[in-house]
Amino acid sequence: MLMHKKPNDPKRIYLDQNKWVDLSRSYYQKPLGIQFTATLKQAKAAVEQNRVRFPLSRVHILETIKNGNASQRREFAQVLVEFSQGWTIAPEKEIARCEYNIALASALTNFTR
Numbered sequence: 001m002l003m004h005k006k007p008n009d010p011k012r013i014y015l016d017q018n019k020w021v022d023l024s025r026s027y028y029q030k031p032l033g034i035q036f037t038a039t040l041k042q043a044k045a046a047v048e049q050n051r052v053r054f055p056l057s058r059v060h061i062l063e064t065i066k067n068g069n070a071s072q073r074r075e076f077a078q079v080l081v082e083f084s085q086g087w088t089i090a091p092e093k094e095i096a097r098c099e100y101n102i103a104l105a106s107a108l109t110n111f112t113r
Helices: 017-027 031-048 058-065 070-084 097-107
Strands: none
Touching: 017 031, 017 058, 017 070, 031 070, 058 070, 058 097, 070 097
């Protein structure tokens, strides 16, 4: 156990990008996501009950930006935002603010439209 972690703190689960893709496919009920339906439901419940956190890394954002399809990028970013709830693997002050802000803004371009 981490020295600063309390027994009731939510577990932190770092997902590789391909597992985020699996969750996203399930979230949007894509054929390749059907097998992850139960996992998606469990993950969503665990996040809502504050039992787990799915932190993002700078790599997640940079990989998301690489997707040239704006619609797919927005959908994927929605899943990242909903499940990560803004948690990152390092305190924001340790992430290059400029790079993070630019990357996030780019990933969410036209997200609210």
